[in-house]
Amino acid sequence: MIQRYDAYREEDMEVWQILFDRQHKNLQGKASQTYLDCLDQLEAVLHGDAIPRFTDLDQVLKKATHWSIEVVPGLIPVAEFFELLSRRKFCSSTWLRSKAQLDYLEEPDMFHDIFGHVPLLIYDRYADFMQEVGRLGYACRNQPELLDAMERVYWYSIEFGLVVAENGHKIYGAGTLSSFGETNAIFEPGTDIRRFDLDEIMSMSFTKSELQSKYYVIESLDELFESLEKIEFKLLAS
Template sequence: MEKMIQDYSKYTEEDSKVWNTLFERQKKNLPGKANAEYLNCLTQLNDVLNPDEIVNFDKLNEYLIAENGWSVVVVPGLIPVADFFKLLSEKKFCSSTWLRKMDQLDYLEEPDMFHDIFGHIPLLMNADYARFVEEFGKLGVEYGHNKIVEKQLQRLYWFTVEFGLIKQDENTQIYGAGIISSAGETDHIFEDNVEVRPYMVDQVLDNDFITSEIQTRYYEIGSFEELFNSVGELEKNLKEEVNV
């Protein structure tokens, strides 16, 4: 995959306004809804990830690499699944460098930089969560050549990393990036027509999803330690599928 960079000089005044608007909106919307660990991680990253300036990948990577060995890699958008697995296995998270326009604040067909960075990066400061993402990538590299397994891994990623919920102090809270980066999704979680199920690997692997529709079913973990500990069960399921 050709190496790409973030050309920071190309960001416009509108880009800065979009970044600030999205960041400030979610910063106000998330307390009491997002998991406290995500909010703590976001605060920890404040010097390199804040509403006042569009995130600079060089500064962010310098901080991340020093703290936990992760880094952000620029991609043109959606990339082949095999490349995605490989990057995660190497503790590299993909991000585009483009931002939505002001008239696209509430809906995008393809994730932009705000989703990729604001939604995904903070929780990589949590050791259990980061280890889960890394091990997920390694399982993808090892078993993802099987098309059924590839689909199962996409489902698991969708219902955890993108749209996962967590129980905290008896309350359902958000940790999935697809929810955390979206004001509409954040508020939708707490509507009456939402079904929340306990996180069970075998059920998630069988649960398909449609990316273009708002979610009505979610899976809730008890802790990030539980999420990481589920890697063994995940691998067992994948092995069984490959060996059928």
């Protein structure tokens, strides 16, 4: 599949611009500085003026960390998803939510996939972590319990992870980075924020509800990469 750029309508362009500009502003001081720096570095190919062209993003990604975008129609089986990650291919859909549904999504759209996930893929340690999660996840494809455990690692880090910062914590998970409401909700008093603990995470089921009920915070993005050895050890010991 390829991105059919000519098929985007005026409303799509307008929705992209609203989402990008609103969330870019909202994330200042709330997102991990590494994410914001990566987003800045991608400015020529990822900005609010127009829907990004995947061919342009691919060029920059390939040069930076050898990743590329794999166009998918929507959610795909998790083993297939992990297999693509293990080959440094990140799945993205090409459709965009409507203007009437700016803040409600049943499935990830292009704004989530691209704005949320792509920037950190040019940061080499994160890019390596993502590939390794794919490799380990795919290796578990015939063991449902272990596959679940790897999905949870992905969920509580890549989708909804937080990282320690000077004054509290910042967001690096794509699910939150691409959600205006969740970005703000995380900083409300009473949010359940826990230390990144693999034993707990790998056995903690999750719900795809509008807001998560708990979040896990790591010391630094490098801690993610360092956790891989422990993840592999736990999988082998199971």
